Amino acid sequence: MGLARGFLFIWILAILSLHxxxxxxxxxxxxxxxxxxxxxxxxxxxxxxxxxxxxxxxPVPSSPVDAPAPQDPVPSTPADPPSKSPSIPSDPYPNDxxxxxxxxxxxxxxxxxxxxxxxxxxxxxxxxxxxCAVESATILAPSDKVFIITSTxxxxxxxxxxxxxxxxxxxxxxxxxxxxxxDSRKQWLVFYRLDDMKLTGNGIIEGNGQKWWELPCKPHRGxxxxxxxGPCDSPAMIRFFMSSNLVVSGxxxxxxxQFHMKFDGCEGVLIEKLSISTPKLSPNTxxxxxxxxxxxxxxxxxxxxGDDCISIGPGCSNVDIEGVTCGPSHxxxxxxxxxxxxxxxxxxxxxxxxxxxxxxxxxxxKTWQGGSGSVSGISFENIQMENVRNCIIVDQYYCMTKGCLxxxxxxxxxxxxxxxxxxxxxxxxxxxHFACSDTVACTNIxxxxxxxxxxxxxxxxDPFCWNxxxxxxTLTIPPIGCLQExxxxxxxxxxxxxx
Numbered sequence: 001m002g003l004a005r006g007f008l009f010i011w012i013l014a015i016l017s018l019h020x021x022x023x024x025x026x027x028x029x030x031x032x033x034x035x036x037x038x039x040x041x042x043x044x045x046x047x048x049x050x051x052x053x054x055x056x057x058x059p060v061p062s063s064p065v066d067a068p069a070p071q072d073p074v075p076s077t078p079a080d081p082p083s084k085s086p087s088i089p090s091d092p093y094p095n096d097x098x099x100x101x102x103x104x105x106x107x108x109x110x111x112x113x114x115x116x117x118x119x120x121x122x123x124x125x126x127x128x129x130x131x132c133a134v135e136s137a138t139i140l141a142p143s144d145k146v147f148i149i150t151s152t153x154x155x156x157x158x159x160x161x162x163x164x165x166x167x168x169x170x171x172x173x174x175x176x177x178x179x180x181x182x183d184s185r186k187q188w189l190v191f192y193r194l195d196d197m198k199l200t201g202n203g204i205i206e207g208n209g210q211k212w213w214e215l216p217c218k219p220h221r222g223x224x225x226x227x228x229x230g231p232c233d234s235p236a237m238i239r240f241f242m243s244s245n246l247v248v249s250g251x252x253x254x255x256x257x258q259f260h261m262k263f264d265g266c267e268g269v270l271i272e273k274l275s276i277s278t279p280k281l282s283p284n285t286x287x288x289x290x291x292x293x294x295x296x297x298x299x300x301x302x303x304x305x306g307d308d309c310i311s312i313g314p315g316c317s318n319v320d321i322e323g324v325t326c327g328p329s330h331x332x333x334x335x336x337x338x339x340x341x342x343x344x345x346x347x348x349x350x351x352x353x354x355x356x357x358x359x360x361x362x363x364x365x366k367t368w369q370g371g372s373g374s375v376s377g378i379s380f381e382n383i384q385m386e387n388v389r390n391c392i393i394v395d396q397y398y399c400m401t402k403g404c405l406x407x408x409x410x411x412x413x414x415x416x417x418x419x420x421x422x423x424x425x426x427x428x429x430x431x432x433h434f435a436c437s438d439t440v441a442c443t444n445i446x447x448x449x450x451x452x453x454x455x456x457x458x459x460x461x462d463p464f465c466w467n468x469x470x471x472x473x474t475l476t477i478p479p480i481g482c483l484q485e486x487x488x489x490x491x492x493x494x495x496x497x498x499x
Contacts, residue, residue, distance in 0.1 A: 105131040106140045107147065114145025114168060121149040128154050136161035143167040143203065151183035151235065156194040156243070164191075166201035166251060172235070175211030185233045188257075191240045198247040199238075205253045207237045212257035213282050223281065234258040234284070244268050254278060259286045260305070266293045274301040280328035280358075282306035287329070290316055299323050308333045309356075314344035314373070321351045331361035331388070334378065336398050338371015338411045345499035348377045357386035364390065365416070366398040369437070370407035374499050378416040385423030387455040391431040392418055394442055394468070410437035412497035416470075417446040424455040432463035432480055440497060441488040445470025451477040 105127045108114060112123035124139075124147070131137035137159070141147055145168040154164075172188050173179050188207075191197065217232035237256035240246055242265040252275040253260050260276050263269055269290070276287040287303035290296055291313030300323040303309040309326035312319060312334045326332060332351055337344035344367070356362050363380045385391045396410055413436065425431035431452040436442035445468060465482030472480060 103131070103134045103137040104140055105137060106142060108142060108145070112141075112145075112147055114142070114147050116146035116148065116169075118148065119150065120147045121152060124149050125152065125154075131162060132156065132158035135159040136163075138163040138165055141166045141168050141170055141201070141203065145169070146171070148173060149189075150180050151185075151188050153190040153192055154194075155192045156197075158194060158197070160196035162194070162197045164197070164199045164201075166199075166203040166205060168203045169206055170203065171206040171208055174208045176215065177211070185235055187239050188235045189238045191238075191243060191246075194240075194243040194246070196245045197243065198249065199251060200247070200249045201251055203251070205238065205251060207254065207256035207260070207278075209234075209255040209257040209278065209282060209285065236260075236262050238262070239264065240266055240269075242266070246270070247272075249273055251275075252277070255282075256285050258284050259289050261288050263288075263290045263293045263296070266290075267295055269293060269296045270299075271297065271301065272299040274298075274303075276301070276303040276305060276309075278305040280304070280306055286311050287326075289313065290319070292316070294318055296320070297322075301325075303327075303329065305329050309359075311335070312346060312349060313337070314342070314346065316349070317345075317347045319349045321349075322353050324351075325355045325357075327355075327357040327359040327386070327388075329356075329359045331356055331359045331364055331390075333361065333364045333366060334375060335364070335366035337367045337375065338373065339368045341370040341372070341407075341409070343373040343499075344371055344375075344411050345373045346375045346378075347499070350379045350381070351383065352379070352381040354382075355384045355386065356388055356391075359388050360390065361393055362388045362391035363393075363418075363421075365394045365413060367396045367411040367413070367437075368398050369396070369404060370409055371411045372409055372497050374412040374414065374497055376412075376415045376499075379419070380417065380421060381419040383421045383423075385421065385425060385431075385452060387424055387426055388431075389426040389429045390433055391423070391425050391452050392421065392450070393433040393435075395433070395435050396437045396440075396442075397435055406438060408439050409497070410440040412440050413442040415444045416442070418448070418450055419446070420449045422449070422451045423453075425452050427454045427457045430462065430464055431478065432476075434463075434465045434468035434483070436465075436467040438467060441467040441469055443469045443487055445483065446473060447471070447476050447480060447483070448473035450474075450480075453477065 107120065107123050107127045110123040110126045112120040114120065127139050131139045147168060147170050149170065150173060179185060212234040215232045234257040236259040237253065238260065239262045244266060245268040246266060248271045250273045254277040256278060271288065278285045283306055285306040287305050287309045288298060289311045292315035294317050296319045298310060298321045302325045304327060307330050309324065309329040310321060310332045314337055334346055334349060337346065351363060362385050363383065365375055394413060434442060447470065463478060463480040463482060469484045469487055471485065472483065
């Protein structure tokens with residue numbers, strides 16, 4: 001009898017243990033009843049493109065609520081990220097279940113159809129709302145589906161560790177005629193007031209930019225020297241605004257109506273293994289644009305587009321760019337800066353171990369007449385040029401029209417190093433061009449191991465310098481005899497332009 005009771009007791013314990021294990025496994029995922037079976041048609045079905053880094057030779061074809069400019073956070077370096085991220089005033093989710101982690105919020109569980117024609121916006125918003133309240137949650141846009149969503153702001157603050165994972169295809173309505181009238185035409189996807197968030201996946205974010213590029217507003221260069229129309233109020237594709245500790249990794253982005261990716265008022269940004277691809281004649285399709293953003297690392301990415309591969313605007317510091325392949329494009333640019341007599345401060349920018357090919361510019365600093373502030377602590381190192389016009393250029397007379405007048409103030413450019421920059425240039429322009437302000441000279445320019453040969457034909461005009469001061473540590477090819485030694489006599493007056 002005692003033996004039978006013992007077996008019965010062990011059997012009951014086994015049943016209870018199995019039930020407890022099953023409950024723990026089921027608790028790791030949130031499942032939601034689908035809200036709809038079919039969405040509103042706003043586009044035609046599109047098949048997903050293959051996911052791989054594009055051949056740059058064969059590219060595949062502003063603020064959410066006008067919020068005030070953010071205050072500059074304390075700068076830190078990419079190698080040493082901020083030890084303390086911006087604090088959230090209060091816990092917006094006091095009823096959170098606790099220490100749950102690794103929650104998956106599949107947008108199809110919230111009603112997303114993913115057939116390439118239905119409007120899945122509401123499903124993405126609901127998935128975001130649910131995931132935002134859970135630590136280390138993942139919003140999943142699964143593979144083998146094409147999701148269309150309209151202009152959306154994904155707002156925080158959210159619990160830390162949020163991942164937005166795109167394994168399928170995500171795209172906006174097809175062109176301006178399909179764009180909802182109530183939606184902003186300045187931006188498509190905005191990520192706002194977030195900390196510790198990651199955008200990743202094996203899928204594609206497709207911009208459907210072709211019809212935007214053809215709008216009859218801004219003229220731009222076309223094939224064989226022709227002039228074609230360009231973008232009007234075209235949307236930027238992805239924007240991160242007033243956020244910190246961000247990661248963008250592994251995603252493929254293509255055919256944006258305007259800028260592909262913008263970071264404004266952010267701190268602590270890591271971008272790696274990114275692929276951006278847009279035709280070389282698509283207007284204003286900058287790859288990555290940053291402004292008022294500090295502590296940025298951009299690594300091991302491929303960018304081909306119709307404007308700057310990477311553009312660095314005012315208010316940026318501690319930016320490290322390495323292992324980027326750029327082109328066809330307009331190169332890697334600091335600027336434009338100082339438009340409408342504004343102050344611009346940019347410092348501690350490093351570009352190294354990069355390849356720039358078939359591009360209108362190589363490494364460029366561009367400022368408007370009449371600005372103030374400074375560009376300082378800039379290093380371009382170990383860069384390979386392949387058939388590039390204007391390989392090395394400082395242009396302090398940047399102007400979008402022919403009506404700009406010289407002014408007595410300018411952004412002060414100083415402490416710029418060009419080291420081990422080699423390759424070939426397009427002979428239509430001199431490979432080195434330093435056009436500095438009449439009144440505020442460029443100073444402390446360093447040239448070392450710069451060797452640039454013509455892609456074809458003979459050597460063209462000598463490098464151009466105007467009011468540029470610096471040194472050649474080694475002989476430059478072609479020789480740059482126009483760089484003045486020492487400092488200008490009026491250097492004391494430039495202190496007013498420092499930041």
